[in-house]
Amino acid sequence: MRKPISTPNFTRRRLLGTGAAGLAASSLGACATSGADDDSEDVSVGDDAENPFGVDPSAPLDVVIFDGGFGNEYAVQHQELYNEKFPDAEISHLATQQISETQQPRFAQGEPADVIDNSGAQEIPIDSLINDGELAELTPLLDAPSIDDPNVTVRDTLRPGSLAKGTFNGKVYGLNYAFSAWTIWYDDKLFTDHGWTAPTTWEEMLDLCPAIQAEGIAPWVYTGVHPVYLYDMFLMLTGRHGGVDVLKAIDNLEPDAWSQESVGLAAEAMYKLWEDGYILEGSPGLDHIQSQTAFNERQAAFIPVGSWLPNEQKGIAPDDFEYAPIGVPYLEGSRQPGLISAGGEEPFIVPQKAANKPGAYEYLRIMLSKEGAQIFGDTVSAATVVEGVKLDNLAAKLTDELVSNPDDLFQPQFRFWYSKMDEEVRPALGALMSGESTPDEFVDRMQTIADETAADDSIEHFTHGA
Amino acid sequence: MRHGKYPFILSFLALPVGLYAWLVILPFAQAFQISFTDWSGSTNQFDYIGFDNYVNLFKDGRFVIPAIKHTAVILVVLPIVTIALGLFFAFMLNIGGRSRQGRIEGVRGARFHKIVYFFPQVLSLAIIGILWKQIYAPPGFGGLLANGLQLFGLPAPANGFLAERALVLGAVIAVLVWSSVGFYLVFFSSAMAAIPRDFYEAGIIDGAGRFQLFFRITLPLLWESVQTAWIYLSIVALDVFVLIYTMTPDQGGPDGASEVVGGVIWKYAFRFADQAFASALGVVLFFAALTLAVVALRAGRRETIEY
Numbered sequence: 001m002r003k004p005i006s007t008p009n010f011t012r013r014r015l016l017g018t019g020a021a022g023l024a025a026s027s028l029g030a031c032a033t034s035g036a037d038d039d040s041e042d043v044s045v046g047d048d049a050e051n052p053f054g055v056d057p058s059a060p061l062d063v064v065i066f067d068g069g070f071g072n073e074y075a076v077q078h079q080e081l082y083n084e085k086f087p088d089a090e091i092s093h094l095a096t097q098q099i100s101e102t103q104q105p106r107f108a109q110g111e112p113a114d115v116i117d118n119s120g121a122q123e124i125p126i127d128s129l130i131n132d133g134e135l136a137e138l139t140p141l142l143d144a145p146s147i148d149d150p151n152v153t154v155r156d157t158l159r160p161g162s163l164a165k166g167t168f169n170g171k172v173y174g175l176n177y178a179f180s181a182w183t184i185w186y187d188d189k190l191f192t193d194h195g196w197t198a199p200t201t202w203e204e205m206l207d208l209c210p211a212i213q214a215e216g217i218a219p220w221v222y223t224g225v226h227p228v229y230l231y232d233m234f235l236m237l238t239g240r241h242g243g244v245d246v247l248k249a250i251d252n253l254e255p256d257a258w259s260q261e262s263v264g265l266a267a268e269a270m271y272k273l274w275e276d277g278y279i280l281e282g283s284p285g286l287d288h289i290q291s292q293t294a295f296n297e298r299q300a301a302f303i304p305v306g307s308w309l310p311n312e313q314k315g316i317a318p319d320d321f322e323y324a325p326i327g328v329p330y331l332e333g334s335r336q337p338g339l340i341s342a343g344g345e346e347p348f349i350v351p352q353k354a355a356n357k358p359g360a361y362e363y364l365r366i367m368l369s370k371e372g373a374q375i376f377g378d379t380v381s382a383a384t385v386v387e388g389v390k391l392d393n394l395a396a397k398l399t400d401e402l403v404s405n406p407d408d409l410f411q412p413q414f415r416f417w418y419s420k421m422d423e424e425v426r427p428a429l430g431a432l433m434s435g436e437s438t439p440d441e442f443v444d445r446m447q448t449i450a451d452e453t454a455a456d457d458s459i460e461h462f463t464h465g466a
Numbered sequence: 467m468r469h470g471k472y473p474f475i476l477s478f479l480a481l482p483v484g485l486y487a488w489l490v491i492l493p494f495a496q497a498f499q500i501s502f503t504d505w506s507g508s509t510n511q512f513d514y515i516g517f518d519n520y521v522n523l524f525k526d527g528r529f530v531i532p533a534i535k536h537t538a539v540i541l542v543v544l545p546i547v548t549i550a551l552g553l554f555f556a557f558m559l560n561i562g563g564r565s566r567q568g569r570i571e572g573v574r575g576a577r578f579h580k581i582v583y584f585f586p587q588v589l590s591l592a593i594i595g596i597l598w599k600q601i602y603a604p605p606g607f608g609g610l611l612a613n614g615l616q617l618f619g620l621p622a623p624a625n626g627f628l629a630e631r632a633l634v635l636g637a638v639i640a641v642l643v644w645s646s647v648g649f650y651l652v653f654f655s656s657a658m659a660a661i662p663r664d665f666y667e668a669g670i671i672d673g674a675g676r677f678q679l680f681f682r683i684t685l686p687l688l689w690e691s692v693q694t695a696w697i698y699l700s701i702v703a704l705d706v707f708v709l710i711y712t713m714t715p716d717q718g719g720p721d722g723a724s725e726v727v728g729g730v731i732w733k734y735a736f737r738f739a740d741q742a743f744a745s746a747l748g749v750v751l752f753f754a755a756l757t758l759a760v761v762a763l764r765a766g767r768r769e770t771i772e773y
Binding site: 101127239282420 | 478505506507508509510511528529603604605606607624625626628629631715719720721722733736737738739740747
């Protein structure tokens with residue numbers, strides 16, 4: 001219950017409180033909550049195709065790399081390319097998993113690094129950085145001539161859909177470097193041996209399930225401890241049925257977005273997997289290592305993970321294991337059965353207060369050259385958002401087929417736009433899949449949090465452009 | 467000489483007091499300051515918004531309210547169970563044995579037991595978390611406990627203990643008890659060792675059994691130790707963040723069933739980038755801990771018996 005500020009007592013306390021806080025503020029002049037406040041000027045694109053941002057050749061460059069699944073070897077090689085161009089530039093390279101712990105204080109001091117690979121479990125929530133005005137727009141980079149062909153802008157060298165995730169209200173703040181898709185994986189060897197064909201529709205999948213079970217294999221396994229793995233399976237099931245606009249409505253926090261028919265059908269379909277006992281016993285208690293190990297051991301036929309899975313399991317999965325991806329089998333009456341969640345991952349950001357912004361843009365431009373993308377492909381065998389760099393393995397080729405239609409690429413964004421909403425949707429998905437809440441309860445709960453998020457005027461709201 | 471006394475003392479105090487002010491008082495003061503702002507944690511700009519964070523704390527039914535409830539449960543259960551077990555074991559190991567030729571002794575192998583019980587204390591909490599995560603795993607995935615239960619034909623949770631909303635908090639508390647009981651066993655043992663044997667001998671001559679020995683002699687004389695243990699354990703109970711972070715699904719799950727105040731502070735500070743809100747919660751926790759310590763000391767004040 002909120003009371004009107006009428007009693008003198010309340011006013012006095014408030015005054016004292018604010019006064020004390022103010023006093024503390026003035027006496028703590030040199031601490032974390034104060035710092036330099038110099039906005040650096042914006043970078044414009046010049047005529048020189050060799051150095052479009054006007055980089056000072058001797059200015060140092062400060063790069064922070066998330067040292068996770070991709071390691072940081074590729075970044076070292078990117079930095080060598082930068083140094084070939086600007087031999088006098090001193091590059092500081094920090095590879096860490098603690099992005100938030102190491103970089104947040106620097107933002108707070110007003111002295112952030114120049115380029116940050118803001119990824120992993122300890123990433124700084126990008127929505128909050130944008131709310132605070134701490135990030136530089138990447139427009140100059142995208143409008144600059146590309147390294148390989150000065151007549152083509154950097155923007156036009158990228159795969160379709162690769163900028164979607166870093167775009168907030170039409171402005172690009174994050175360059176998601178790795179290209180990946182969320183798919184359903186199966187073992188082609190297992191399917192061939194038993195004469196099964198990978199299903200394309202939900203019906204076909206359900207029809208196949210009893211045969212799979214007859215072999216003592218569970219049809220599905222998933223990572224129950226981290227329900228984030230269920231996101232794109234559920235949302236693509238929804239979006240395939242109702243078309244991409246259904247998902248855009250959800251992202252845009254439209255009233256009743258979750259009561260759309262497709263949402264309910266998808267929730268019911270997922271719930272029914274549990275009801276019918278098609279999920280490997282114990283899945284809600286498995287982390288990603290346990291669930292993927294169970295999959296490698298052929299305890300289950302399908303697992304929803306991203307396109308990095310085969311690379312991650314290299315040397316872990318049995319030798320005869322053949323990872324093959326499908327899009328989530330679509331429901332009957334689906335309007336856009338080819339829809340797939342694919343696009344950029346691994347966001348690189350440039351802070352608004354970076355000391356060497358031109359250098360940061362140039363560094364990203366080098367990353368987005370053919371040579372830079374090839375380095376990434378060779379060191380971590382993963383695709384980048386740069387078009388035309390091919391990878392030589394089965395799973396990558398099959399994934400490429402799934403993402404071949406640009407109109408069918410869509411990454412649902414609300415979990416990146418609203419990190420607090422994400423925190424509610426994840427466990428709700430987990431509860432739905434483990435049979436703890438019914439589809440109706442799930443939908444109600446989602447609509448409630450969506451409405452709360454829409455009504456929260458302390459955060460910036462984003463929408464998909466028309 | 468006399469006139470130089472104060473500068474002399476001050477010169478000794480300056481460094482420790484300065485360090486204390488800089489490293490302890492200042493950060494605390496700053497948390498107070500931050501809690502009145504809308505600071506996200508990754509910018510150097512913020513506005514003062516008065517008590518809004520404090521008001522909003524108690525409107526947050528998704529994180530803060532459940533966290534306070536769970537922390538309160540831990541706050542009650544952990545000290546009671548740990549102290550009860552610690553006292554019981556200490557008594558058995560020191561006094562509870564069969565008396566041989568009138569000598570008061572513990573059960574056989576007391577020294578060995580003491581070392582075994584103390585073992586978990588030398589492990590870091592993070593390791594304990596990883597260890598127990600595996601013990602609590604689903605039966606098909608090497609879950610020691612679930613498999614053990616099934617072996618005896620008892621029901622075991624199919625998804626493991628930590629994925630079960632009703633069991634997860636209890637499972638975490640059990641680990642806390644397991645890891646701390648050894649320390650309090652040794653702590654109470656040394657306190658018991660200070661109680662003169664004559665008291666027990668007198669009691670035995672008067673025909674007291676083990677129960678009476680414990681409740682009439684041991685417990686009253688250990689009261690101050692129990693009180694200290696209570697405060698220590700309460701402080702542990704207010705911060706079970708490490709175990710929640712390493713063991714539970716989604717760090718506080720499933721579906722918020724093991725959310726605790728320490729974990730919520732972390733979530734707001736680093737996952738939601740709302741340092742100001744996190745600081746406000748931290749300030750509340752600070753006062754809760756302070757109040758608790760004062761109340762425990764006041765309420766537990768008794769006559770001290772010197773012996």
